[in-house]
Amino acid sequence: MEKLGEIENQNNNGVLQFRDELSGFLASLDKDSEQEQRAFYLSGFNGTGSEMVDRIGRGSLFIENHCLSVMGGLQPDKLEMYLEKTMKGLGNDGLMQRFQMMVYPDPIARVKRNDIAVDKDSRNAVYALFESMDNLYTDSLVSYGAHEPNEFYKRPYFRFDSNAYPVFMDWDDNLQNKADEAEHDVITQHLLKYGRLVPALASSFIWWTVWR
Numbered sequence: 323m324e325k326l327g328e329i330e331n332q333n334n335n336g337v338l339q340f341r342d343e344l345s346g347f348l349a350s351l352d353k354d355s356e357q358e359q360r361a362f363y364l365s366g367f368n369g370t371g372s373e374m375v376d377r378i379g380r381g382s383l384f385i386e387n388h389c390l391s392v393m394g395g396l397q398p399d400k401l402e403m404y405l406e407k408t409m410k411g412l413g414n415d416g417l418m419q420r421f422q423m424m425v426y427p428d429p430i431a432r433v434k435r436n437d438i439a440v441d442k443d444s445r446n447a448v449y450a451l452f453e454s455m456d457n458l459y460t461d462s463l464v465s466y467g468a469h470e471p472n473e474f475y476k477r478p479y480f481r482f483d484s485n486a487y488p489v490f491m492d493w494d495d496n497l498q499n500k501a502d503e504a505e506h507d508v509i510t511q512h513l514l515k516y517g518r519l520v521p522a523l524a525s526s527f528i529w530w531t532v533w534r
Contacts, residue, residue: 323362324375324377324378326390327362327373327375327385328383330366330373330385331383331384331386334386335387335389336369336387336390337389337390337391338391338392338393340392340393340394341394341395342394342395343394344392344396344400347392347394348396348404351417360415360417362375362390363390363392363417364415364416365388366389367420369387369388369389369390370389371388372384372385372387372388373388387477392421404418405418405508409506414508416511418508419508419512420515422512422515423519451530455526458529464478466529467480468480480528482521486524490520490521493520497513498514500513501513
């Protein structure tokens with residue numbers, strides 16, 4: 323956690339951590355000795371707060387913008403195991419609900435495989451997009467229409483315009499109804515987090531249209 327805190331301290335826009343196998347990552351956070359680290363990941367979900375990390379023999383480290391994202395792969399049977407534990411209330415602290423965008427592959431028919439060269443232009447365009455988003459700071463965000471920070475919001479922020487706002491609110495009302503009718507509290511907790519996810523995706527899509 324100390325090393326991750328140092329990386330966050332040097333990257334004020336937040337950190338994306340990629341794990342090829344999430345099962346090992348989740349198993350490590352289940353250990354009693356790693357509960358402080360688990361809490362560190364939980365608090366980094368919103369990306370709106372600050373955090374203090376105590377380092378052994380080197381004092382404390384202040385993270386102004388504690389923003390952590392985790393991405394990786396997980397076998398379906400391992401996912402079912404963790405979801406079962408969560409739904410039974412064993413360690414249900416909201417960690418699994420924070421994995422919001424999951425892709426579960428549908429069975430596909432076997433097809434003849436072709437050796438196709440990588441589309442370098444598309445790959446480079448995606449990399450350039452990610453780099454441009456990572457370099458967005460207060461001045462650049464404001465120049466693209468974000469509201470300046472104030473006493474209530476310490477970072478630049480966007481708002482839906484008069485056309486988008488009622489569309490979002492209708493969608494959010496439907497989401498709330500779906501969450502109320504969910505068959506389990508864990509599903510309700512997961513769905514309610516989409517109220518934050520969708521606006522975040524909207525701002526990313528806007529940046530994509532502006533950038534290109």
